[in-house]
Amino acid sequence: MNHNDIKRMVLFAVMTAAAVILHFVEGMFPLPIAVPGIKLGLPNIVSLAALYLFGPYAAFSVLILRVLMTSFLYGGFSNMIFSLSGGILSVAVMSLFWKFRDKGFSIVSASVAGGVFHNIGQILAAMLVLRTSTVLSYLPVLIVSGVVTGVVTGTVAGIVVPRLAGIYSINK
Amino acid sequence: MKKRDFLLIGVFLIAAAVLWLVTKTATGGNTGGEVVVFKDGKVFATVPLTADETVIVEDENGNRNVIRVEGGEARMIEANCRDQVCVHTRPAGKDGQSIICLPNRVTVEIRSTQTNEIDGVSE
Structure with missing residues (x-):
């Protein structure tokens, strides 16, 4: 393990911890909306x-570590299934936009697409768990909420990333 | 934000609007029919919407949901789940409307009793 490996490991751990705390903070302020699955998505x-x-x-x-930790701490098995299916789909889609970041898509695009696909992933998981397609009727609302929360978190991330870039600099 | 960001947001919002219109035409409309309560994806109880009845869904894990059918509407009046989303969901009374309790895996659906009343095409 060289110097960079250790630095990377510590940074991943710090980010996972930050994500777990944001998950906890988010749980302290439940949104008064009667649609399952609407969250700000601070993590x-x-x-x-x-x-x-x-x-x-x-x-x-960081995503998988965060989901495992929050599921063991606050959630449960079914929580883990929903968080993982939403999270993995979301990060996969965001990675695509990250790849095309020079093609005119900013971090907000990635965040918006990530938010929308996070909700789509959760709906797919709900369809499997409940074995019903009625949950699909929530799709329009969840797409809109994914866009709104995506703009919010994307804007915050857009401010945070350049500032962290200086502090977290490691040789990739 | 860049131009393409707005474009992407626009695409998602249009998709949401189209989906909303599709589900809107598929559900709603005629009232009447029956309330079907599902537990773990299986039919647990079926109650006519005109009934005045309370359905209690309980399982061996201590999960409990109470569904009240009254005045042509079904509502979830009690659930011991954490988020209580289902209790705050507005009552279902029209075809295709539903109430879902994800943690307890309970869904309440309104189903038309007159099947194939109008064939989609022959309107």
Whole structure:
């Protein structure tokens, strides 16, 4: 393990911790909306930061570690299924936009697409768990909420990433 | 934000609007029919919408949901789940409307009793 490996490991751990805390903070302020699955997605700021600072590998690692930790701490097995299916789809789509970041898509695009596909992933999981397609009727609302929360978290990430880039600089 | 960001947002919002219109035409419309309560994807109880009845869904894990059918509407009046989303969902009374309790895997659906009343094409 050389110097860079250790630095990378510590940074991933710090980001995972930040994501777990954001998950906890988000749970303290439930949104008064009667549609399941609408959340601000604050932990997604960390996924975005990990993606834009260190690439998809970091984003997936931090996501999976965060979901495992929050599920063991607060959630449960079914929670884990929903968070993982939403999260993995979301990070996968955000990685695509990260790849095309020079083609005119900013971090906000990645965040918006990530938010929307996070919700789509959760709906797919709900369809499997409940074995019904009625959950599809929530899709329009969840797409709009994904866009709104995506703009919010994407804007925050857009402010955070350049500032962290200086501090977190490692040789990739 | 860049121009393409707005473009992407626009695409998603249009997709949402189209989907909303599609589900809107598929559901709603005629009232009447029956309330079907599903537990773990299987039919647990079927109650006519005109009934005045309370359905209690309980399982061996201590999950509990209470569904009240009254005045042509079904509502979830009690659930011991964490998020209580289903309790705050507005009552279902029209075809295709539903109430879902994800943590307890309970869904309440309104289903038309007159099947194939109008064939989509022959309107």
